[in-house]
Structures are given as C-alpha cells and as structure tokens.
Amino acid sequence: MTHETPKPDWIAVDLSRTPTRVWAMRADGSVLLHTTLPTLDDFHDWTCLAQQLKDAYPEDAKGKKFLFCGAHEIPETAVPCAIPKAKSVSVDNLELDLALLPGIRQEKPADLMQGDETRIAGFLVKEPQFDGILCQPGMRTSWAHISAEEVVSFRSFLTGELLDFLDQAEDTGFDEAALQAGLDDIMSRPAELSAALFTLRAEATLQGLSPDVTRARLMAVLIGAELSAARPYWLGQEVVIMGNADSDLIRAYEIALKAQGAMLRVVDADSALLAGMQKSYLQLTQSDDSA
Amino acid sequence: MTHETPKPDWIAVDLSRTPTRVWAMRADGSVLLHTTLPTLDDFHDWTCLAQQLKDAYPEDAKGKKFLFCGAHEIPETAVPCAIPKAKSVSVDNLELDLALLPGIRQEKPADLMQGDETRIAGFLVKEPQFDGILCQPGMRTSWAHISAEEVVSFRSFLTGELLDFLDQAEDTGFDEAALQAGLDDIMSRPAELSAALFTLRAEATLQGLSPDVTRARLMAVLIGAELSAARPYWLGQEVVIMGNADSDLIRAYEIALKAQGAMLRVVDADSALLAGMQKSYLQLTQSDDSA
Numbered sequence: 125m126t127h128e129t130p131k132p133d134w135i136a137v138d139l140s141r142t143p144t145r146v147w148a149m150r151a152d153g154s155v156l157l158h159t160t161l162p163t164l165d166d167f168h169d170w171t172c173l174a175q176q177l178k179d180a181y182p183e184d185a186k187g188k189k190f191l192f193c194g195a196h197e198i199p200e201t202a203v204p205c206a207i208p209k210a211k212s213v214s215v216d217n218l219e220l221d222l223a224l225l226p227g228i229r230q231e232k233p234a235d236l237m238q239g240d241e242t243r244i245a246g247f248l249v250k251e252p253q254f255d256g257i258l259c260q261p262g263m264r265t266s267w268a269h270i271s272a273e274e275v276v277s278f279r280s281f282l283t284g285e286l287l288d289f290l291d292q293a294e295d296t297g298f299d300e301a302a303l304q305a306g307l308d309d310i311m312s313r314p315a316e317l318s319a320a321l322f323t324l325r326a327e328a329t330l331q332g333l334s335p336d337v338t339r340a341r342l343m344a345v346l347i348g349a350e351l352s353a354a355r356p357y358w359l360g361q362e363v364v365i366m367g368n369a370d371s372d373l374i375r376a377y378e379i380a381l382k383a384q385g386a387m388l389r390v391v392d393a394d395s396a397l398l399a400g401m402q403k404s405y406l407q408l409t410q411s412d413d414s415a
Numbered sequence: 416m417t418h419e420t421p422k423p424d425w426i427a428v429d430l431s432r433t434p435t436r437v438w439a440m441r442a443d444g445s446v447l448l449h450t451t452l453p454t455l456d457d458f459h460d461w462t463c464l465a466q467q468l469k470d471a472y473p474e475d476a477k478g479k480k481f482l483f484c485g486a487h488e489i490p491e492t493a494v495p496c497a498i499p500k501a502k503s504v505s506v507d508n509l510e511l512d513l514a515l516l517p518g519i520r521q522e523k524p525a526d527l528m529q530g531d532e533t534r535i536a537g538f539l540v541k542e543p544q545f546d547g548i549l550c551q552p553g554m555r556t557s558w559a560h561i562s563a564e565e566v567v568s569f570r571s572f573l574t575g576e577l578l579d580f581l582d583q584a585e586d587t588g589f590d591e592a593a594l595q596a597g598l599d600d601i602m603s604r605p606a607e608l609s610a611a612l613f614t615l616r617a618e619a620t621l622q623g624l625s626p627d628v629t630r631a632r633l634m635a636v637l638i639g640a641e642l643s644a645a646r647p648y649w650l651g652q653e654v655v656i657m658g659n660a661d662s663d664l665i666r667a668y669e670i671a672l673k674a675q676g677a678m679l680r681v682v683d684a685d686s687a688l689l690a691g692m693q694k695s696y697l698q699l700t701q702s703d704d705s706a
Binding site: 229230231233234235236264279280281282283286289290314315316317318319321322323325326327329330331346349350352353354 | 605612613
C-alpha cells in the first residue's frame with residue numbers, strides 16, 4: 125500500500141483582502157494548504173486570477189470547484205436580504221468549474237459589501253439565531269445588523285484605509301492609555317476629525333511623542349469618529365467583532381467599544397470565511413448531484 | 416559696451432510646498448528666474464539643499480544670500496506673535512550666506528506653521544491694517560486670525576492631503592452643482608465624515624458617477640467637514656484666501672465659503688510669499704550694513 129498525498133476537492137479564493145488569499149480545501153471543509161497570491165492590479169479580477177491558477181496547476185485545476193468571494197462584476201443583492209447563494213459561471217477558453225459568491229448592496233445610504241457577506245454567512249452557520257451586530261474591521265470597516273439570518277442594513281467606514289495612509293511610523297503597537305484618552309476627546313467632538321488629525325501631527329512634533337503613543341492617538345481619532353457615527357449600530361446591541369484577536373486594529377476596536385460599555389466578543393474572521401465558503405461549496409455540490 | 420546677463424542678488428527657497436521651489440531674485444524684489452527642485456527625501460532639509468545649490472552654481476553661490484522658508488529644525492515662535500524675523504545661520508564647510516525664516520507654533524490646540532507665516536508676512540506688507548482671517552488651502556490648509564500685524568491664533572486641517580489620497584481619478588475638474596449639494600449634506604452632519612467617504616465610493620460604483628461629479632462630492636465632504644470645524648474662523652469675519660485663483664482647490668474653497676455667506680476675496684499666494692521673503696532680505700541687508 126502506498127500513501128498518496130491528499131488532493132484538494134475545491135479551492136477557496138478571497139479577493140476581498142490584500143494580498144489575495146487561496147485555500148486548497150477537502151470536501152469536508154478541512155484545509156490542506158493556505159497561501160497568498162501577489163496582488164493583481166485589480167485584485168477583484170477573478171477571471172484573470174482563475175487563468176493564473178489554471179496555468180500554475182494545470183493537472184490539479186481540472187474538475188475542481190473554484191469559489192471566489194469578494195469579486196466585483198456580479199450583480200449584488202439589495203438589503204434587507206439573506207446572504208445570496210453562489211452562482212456558477214463560465215469563462216471562454218477556460219475549462220474550470222467556477223463559482224462566485226455575490227456581494228450585497230444598500231441604496232440609502234449607498235453602500236456595498238463584497239466579501240464580508242461570506243464571513244457573515246460562516247458566522248450564521250454556527251449561530252443561526254444571532255440577532256445583533258457583526259463588525260468587521262479592516263481597510264474598510266463594516267457594521268451589519270443581522271436578524272432572522274438576514275442582513276437588515278449595514279454601514280461601511282474608511283477608517284482602516286485612512287489609518288494606513290496616515291500612520292507614518294513602522295508598526296510598533298500602541299499605547300492603551302493614550303488610546304483611551306484620545307477616544308474620549310474625539311467622541312465628544314466628532315466633527316473635528318480633520319482638525320484633530322493635524323493637531324495630532326503637530327503634537328507629535330512639538331511634544332516629541334513616542335511612535336506607540338502617536339499611533340494610539342491616531343487610532344483614537346479615526347476609530348472614535350467612526351464609533352460616534354456608527355452609534356445606532358452598537359448602542360444597546362450585542363456586538364461581535366470578526367477579525368484576528370491578536371491584531372492591533374482588532375484590539376483597538378475592542379478597547380474602544382468596551383470603553384463605551386458595549387456588549388462585545390471577538391470571533392475569528394478566517395474561520396468564518398471558510399465556513400461560509402464551505403456552505404456554498406456544499407450547496408453547489410448538492411445541486412450538481414440533483415441535476 | 417556689452418550687455419551682461421543680470422545676476423541675482425539673493426535666492427529665495429520655499430521648502431513648504433512639494434516640489435521645493437527656488438527663485439533667483441534682484442535686490443529690488445524682481446524675479447530673474449523661477450525653478451523647482453526634485454523633492455528631497457526630507458523636503459525640509461535645507462542644509463542638504465544648500466549644499467546642492469552650491470554644488471550646482473559654484474560661481475554664483477558665493478556672496479549671495481540664501482533665504483529659506485518652511486525649514487524644520489529651528490525653534491518656532493509661539494502665538495500670539497508678530498511674524499518672526501529671519502535668522503542668519505552657518506553650516507560647517509559650507510561658505511554660504513544663509514538665513515532661515517522661522518515658523519510659528521501654538522500650544523493649544525497644538526499646531527505648527529512652517530511656510531504659511533511667510534505668505535502672511537507678505538500679505539501684511541501690502542495691508543498692514545488687515546484684521547480678519549487668512550486661509551491658505553494646500554496639502555494642509557491653515558486658517559490664521561490676524562490682528563494688529565500679529566497672528567492671534569491658527570488652526571490647520573489635513574483636507575488637501577486626504578483629498579489627494581482619496582481622489583483616485585485623474586485631475587478632471589469638478590461639477591459645481593454636485594459640490595454645492597454635497598456641502599449642504601456634510602455640514603449638517605459633520606460627524607459622519609468617515610462614513611460619508613465610504614458612501615461616496617459606493618455611490619460612485621453603484622450609480623456610475625462621472626469622475627467630475629465624484630471629485631466634486633469628495634471635495635464637498637472634506638471641505639465641508641473642515642468648514643464646519645473651522646466655523647469660528649470664518650463666521651462674521653473678513654476672509655482672504657491665499658492661493659492660485661485658477662486651481663480647482665481654491666475655486667472649491669471659494670464656492671464653499673460663498674455658499675456659507677462668508678465675506679471673501681482671493682489673493683495670489685506666490686506674490687505674497689516673495690513679498691514676505693523680500694521683506695526679510697531687506698531686514699537682513701540693513702542689519703548687515705549697520706554692523
């Protein structure tokens with residue numbers, strides 16, 4: 125008897141984060157391999173990515189399902205709605221078994237979610253009765269109101285992107301006391317955001333602030349302004365933060381929300397993503413079987 | 416008789432803008448030559464720049480005054496204050512006649528001005544009796560309250576820098592009606608800045624907005640949030656915008672302030688800069704003569 129290297133049954137691709145992430149999956153939802161891909165010019169371009177994957181693994185690609193979440197170019201479903209089901213797609217000259225997980229959109233205020241809805245789906249696999257708020261911090265942060273397995277409404281903020289742009293120091297952690305103090309300040313005067321950003325820079329120069337204090341104050345200004353505008357989402361609600369509990373950004377959101385007295389826990393975002401994609405994989409496979 | 420090419424008497428260098436700008440000046444304040452320099456790693460590093468200028472013009476540099484505004488590394492004067500006088504400096508191994516125009520600072524709210532104070536000085540040469548607000552839009556925008564030839568207080572905003580970062584389209588002008596509508600919206604809810612930025616991006620995608628409308632709305636969100644926080648500076652005051660009247664940014668500030676009923680005019684920023692530096696040049700020359 126020889127032991128064969130286990131081969132994947134399907135491939136999960138997350139286009140909603142940079143770099144693009146790929147998992148080689150077994151049918152039972154276990155992960156064989158996890159890797160990242162160099163960022164494409166348009167990292168939502170799943171057609172180009174599918175071609176690259178086929179070129180890279182010509183033997184393995186055939187007959188396997190490729191599931192993409194976070195792709196653009198497909199019609200989103202409007203809220204309030206259940207998480208939309210995956211759609212099989214075909215690309216000319218590319219004999220791959222492809223499916224896309226559509227995003228969701230909101231008309232007023234205009235908003236768009238491409239990828240976060242799959243993490244929500246995965247969270248709901250474990251907790252279908254959940255009634256509350258799922259907050260997903262990242263380059264953009266989304267707040268989604270979930271009830272009866274539907275997304276009722278959501279709101280996105282550019283906080284992470286602005287933080288990334290304005291944080292000129294190397295990643296050095298952050299000072300928690302400075303974060304707390306800064307939060308109180310901005311939440312009492314949220315309209316002062318763009319002045320507060322300059323004040324912070326001037327203070328860093330004039331007072332010789334350390335990088336971890338400067339970073340904490342920057343987080344405070346941006347996260348505090350977000351919490352102020354997102355108050356209807358977290359006030360009196362059960363809030364679940366989806367992310368990596370060890371990351372500075374998630375810790376900062378946790379500290380900021382706890383300081384406001386929010387009911388709060390943190391769950392792992394990648395586990396939720398794979399659970400959401402696995403659910404779609406099983407739905408697609410079952411519909412293949414019944415066809 | 417032969418006509419000689421006129422030679423400059425002194426050199427004006429503005430380190431407060433990117434790229435760094437240099438003027439070859441006559442003693443009477445007329446401009447012989449205007450050029451820009453490739454941006455240095457630290458564009459406020461006047462020591463390095465002085466060395467480069469000497470290397471580039473070894474014959475011309477000797478015996479000429481070099482005046483720098485916008486330089487870091489020198490103590491700023493705290494407001495309320497008159498515009499500080501230029502300080503002669505020397506650098507080891509560099510036989511140049513150098514002078515720096517110090518910036519001004521504010522303790523609370525912490526703020527720093529390095530370059531704009533020289534444009535204020537130039538404006539005050541022409542209008543020493545001015546009592547009102549000088550607004551200088553740019554990568555950072557400053558609002559300075561001027562009275563009795565002093566800077567009473569000032570406040571800076573990161574509006575231009577954020578606009579530059581978030582405006583992903585090529586420079587295509589902006590739609591004035593969209594600017595007006597967006598201003599009304601953000602000024603009634605200035606705390607929503609970071610949500611409004613994402614809403615704008617989602618609208619651009621979902622509604623297929625043209626680049627000039629998207630850009631106008633982005634300007635509206637950022638400038639509107641700034642005007643909301645800077646209200647004590649422009650409400651009921653005489654406001655002078657210093658800038659290039661043809662630039663999109665200056666026009667947008669003009670439209671936004673006029674919509675708020677502000678008393679307003681626009682003056683040229685570069686003329687003011689050179690008038691401010693010329694004043695310093697004359698002061699330094701006179702003190703040389705009297706020494």
